[in-house]
Amino acid sequence: MSLRRDRLQIVNDILLSIQEKGGKIKPTHLLYKSNLAHNKMKLYLNELIEKDLIKEVDESGNKYYCLTENGIKFINEFKKIREFVDSFGL
Amino acid sequence: MGISLVFSPIWFFGYDSVLDLISFVITMLIGFYSYKIYKLTGKKNYFYLYLAFLLLSIALVVKSFANLSLYFDLLHRIGVRDTRLFGYQMAALALFGHVLLTLLGYITLIALTLKLKGKRIVSLLFFLVILTVLLAKNSFMFFHLISFALVLLYVTPYFYENYMNVKNVKALLVFLCFLFLSFSHLFLALVFYNNYLYVIGIILQMAGYLMLLINLLLVFKK
Numbered sequence: 001m002s003l004r005r006d007r008l009q010i011v012n013d014i015l016l017s018i019q020e021k022g023g024k025i026k027p028t029h030l031l032y033k034s035n036l037a038h039n040k041m042k043l044y045l046n047e048l049i050e051k052d053l054i055k056e057v058d059e060s061g062n063k064y065y066c067l068t069e070n071g072i073k074f075i076n077e078f079k080k081i082r083e084f085v086d087s088f089g090l
Numbered sequence: 091m092g093i094s095l096v097f098s099p100i101w102f103f104g105y106d107s108v109l110d111l112i113s114f115v116i117t118m119l120i121g122f123y124s125y126k127i128y129k130l131t132g133k134k135n136y137f138y139l140y141l142a143f144l145l146l147s148i149a150l151v152v153k154s155f156a157n158l159s160l161y162f163d164l165l166h167r168i169g170v171r172d173t174r175l176f177g178y179q180m181a182a183l184a185l186f187g188h189v190l191l192t193l194l195g196y197i198t199l200i201a202l203t204l205k206l207k208g209k210r211i212v213s214l215l216f217f218l219v220i221l222t223v224l225l226a227k228n229s230f231m232f233f234h235l236i237s238f239a240l241v242l243l244y245v246t247p248y249f250y251e252n253y254m255n256v257k258n259v260k261a262l263l264v265f266l267c268f269l270f271l272s273f274s275h276l277f278l279a280l281v282f283y284n285n286y287l288y289v290i291g292i293i294l295q296m297a298g299y300l301m302l303l304i305n306l307l308l309v310f311k312k
Contacts, residue, residue: 006131083260083309084260084306084309085127086258087264088261089264090135
C-alpha cells in the first residue's frame with residue numbers, strides 16, 4: 001500500500017489507536033494518536049459511529065470512544081488485506 | 091496451427107486436466123480476493139490483478155476441457171472408449187483460446203508490475219506478442235517460449251524485488267509461484283522433444299499455483 005494514508009488506512013489507524021488503549025479511548029488521546037486535524041477527525045468519527053465500527057460512551061462525565069464487534073472485525077479484515085497486498089507488492 | 095495437440099504421455103491423460111482444474115480454482119480464488127480488495131479500496135491496481143487472474147483462470151479451464159475432449163477423441167479413435175465429446179477442431183479452437191487468454195493475463199500482469207500507463211501501449215504489446223505466436227511455424231512452442239520469457243524477465247523480477255524489500259514468507263511464495271510458472275512454460279515448450287517434459291511442466295505449473303494457495307491460506311489463517 002502507498003505511504004500516503006488513504007481513507008481505509010486512516011479508518012484502520014483510528015480503530016487501532018482505540019484497540020491499543022484496550023478498546024476505549026478519550027477523544028483528546030485519539031486526536032493526538034490519529035494525527036488528524038480536529039474537524040477531519042470529527043467527520044471520520046461520525047462516519048465510524050454511523051457504520052457501527054465504534055460507539056460513544058459516557059463514563060462519570062467523561063466521553064470515550066469504544067471499539068464495537070464490527071470495528072474488531074474491520075481491523076482483522078484489514079490486516080488480511082494488507083498481508084495479501086504486501087505479498088504482491090502492490 | 092496444424093500440428094499435434096496431444097503432448098501428454100498416455101498414462102498422464104486426464105491427470106493434467108485435473109491439475110489444470112485445481113490451478114483454475116486457485117487462480118479464481120486469488121482473482122476474487124483481489125476483486126474484493128478493489129471494491130473495498132477502489133484502487134485500480136487490484137482490479138488489474140483480478141483481471142489478470144481471471145484471464146489466467148479462464149485460460150486454464152478452457153485448456154483443461156480442450157485436453158479432456160482431445161483425450162476422449164483419441165481414445166475413441168483407438169477404440170478404448172466410444173464416447174466422442176468435441177473432436178479435434180473444437181479442441182484446437184479451445185487451445186487457441188487458452189493461448190490468447192494466457193498471454194492477455196500475463197500482459198495484464200506485466201502492465202501492472204512495470205506500471206505501464208495507457209491502454210494503447212498495452213494493446214500494442216499484446217498484438218505484437220500474439221502476432222509473433224501466430225506467425226511462428228510451431229505456435230505452441232513459441233507460445234510457451236514467449237510466456238517463459240515474459241514471466242521470467244518481466245513479472246518474476248518484480249516479485250523478487252518485493253520479496254527482498256519485505257522479506258516475508260508470503261512474498262517469497264508469490265515470487266516462487268511466478269518463477270515456477272515461467273519454468274513450467276520452458277518445459278512445455280520443449281515437449282516436442284520428449285513428452286515427459288510435459289508432465290514436468292504441468293507439475294511445475296501446479297506447484298506454482300499451490301504457492302499462491304498457501305499464501306492465501308496463510309493470510310486467512312489468523
